[in-house]
Amino acid sequence: MSCSPDINRLVSDLAEMIAMPSENPPGHETEVARFVARELEPLGFEIAIAEYAPDRPNISATLRNGPGPVFAFNTHMDTVPVGSGWTHEALRMTREGERLYGRGACDCKGSLASMLEAARILATSRAAWSGTLIAVFVADEEVSSQGARFYTRDCPAIDFAIIGEPTSNAVFTAHKGSLRPIVLVEGVTAHSGTPELGRNAIYDAGRLMARIEAHHGGVIRHITHPLVGNASLCVTRIGGGKADNVVPDACELLLDRRLVPGEDEEAAKTDILALLERARQEEGIVAKVIGYKPTTGGATQTAPDAPLSVAALAAASAADIARPGPFGFQGACDLVHFREAGASGVVIGPGDLANAHKPDEFVTIGELADATCIYVDIVCRLMPPVVKG
Structure with a gap:
């Protein structure tokens, strides 16, 4: 199916979320979760907000569209602290040409904005795919992944998952884990x-x-x-x-x-x-x-020849990503928890990891749009419509 993201809406969504402080610690992701609910519930998504601690919620939005696999979009709502050294306002998005500056623009509210837009496109194009789509956005990835651990402890069976992290929209199929003994x-x-x-x-x-x-x-x-x-x-x-x-x-x-x-x-x-x-x-x-x-968790990988990996690489190539992958993260992320829950997963998202956690963090408008279309493309490759005889 063709993909035409609403650029103005993408930029507006990111601006709104950057203005919602969710620095971790302490997190306080509730405002971001409520924003997601307001955007997806009118499109037919079933909304569930669950706190693992006060003001530390996960939100899942589920859209059932006939028989087929269960596919999850996942990223995190928290950011690292603002810190010092900024030349732009950290909690108010600044646009300079193609660049959108603000804490979380790259890690990871840019991925969240693209996943929201992809969810909207899929919700209004249900003839193009079949199965169940879950948009699950979690708390606390930046410290110890308590949100992802809490969600995957008792989550529905998930076949495929895309984890949104800044990869310049290349496909990462593996990441390191961490262990910190005292x-x-x-x-x-x-x-x-x-x-x-x-x-x-x-x-x-x-x-x-x-x-x-x-x-x-x-x-x-x-x-x-x-x-x-x-x-x-x-x-x-x-x-x-x-x-x-x-x-x-x-x-x-x-x-x-x-x-x-x-x-x-x-x-x-x-x-x-x-x-x-x-x-x-x-x-x-x-x-x-x-x-x-506490750490984010252990190491994990999805085989490069797994159906999700193949579909993701094809979608990234179709979007003209110069070096589509597969690659591996030196750090860790929430992929490991979805893998431990049984899902095949990859990491893809807008933004350059080199900009994450720094002053003047930014993402480009083109990366947001490309990520949206890559997400939609992967879903349609793995969740084709049911052919009625």
Whole structure:
């Protein structure tokens, strides 16, 4: 079917949503969810808004159009905090030629605007496809994906899902996962005038960090995936000491372990524990994992030759995307949760990932329009109309 997005409406939708603060933390995605409901309910979508915590809602809009697969459009309603360094208003969209500036323009309210427009086009062109379309927009992707976890815990069976993230409308079929152990290094306190009477936890943490660096270089970085590259292990935070004149008896390290598709999270945890045990046996370093910081989730992939991947690549090529893919995200997103729920999924969206999370974040009007048509095209390729005999 032909696709003719309403450009003025696309731009207006994005402007309205940018003006609805949903910085995470704290999130407060309710206003965006209500906006989606107002736009899709008049078109026949069944609306459900469910909070996993106060003022932290997901919204799902379901349109049943005869027999056929269940297809989900998904992206997130939260954004990272505005931060500093902006030369444009962060929470009021600014248009300069083709560029639309504002927090969330690229990540991920641009994807949301294109998915809304695609849903409208499909709702008014029901003879062109058959099945069930769900537009599900979630909270909290930027911190720990609580919204997607909550939705997919008890969601209807979904055959196909497009996750909206800034990919310049190329097709991403895989992404890394993340694991963040909090490691406590234990020492023995003493007066700083007689440090030999204690055991300095910061010194031991330094020795442990050298082991972590060596383990990354010798083992972890050699775990690779053709689309997302190599796995990694590094220290991203450190804290210790309680007084200027006291030998510290504790030091905390935050580790960041990036997993590639095919790796098992429990195996990665076991590997880290083994690293700590070797440090104890060989150098007397006492260290233990005392918790894990929340992350977006694990790694995942959809096979490049899966029907959804093939359809997505064909749709991106038809839209003249110069490098359609398939590619893999270095970071993580909500695809993993839809994959764990049984859906085949890909990541596609307007905007350049290099602009995400930065001051003067922007998306172009052309990217919004192309994303809309790619979304519609994929649905029509995988959900053809029922032929009546």
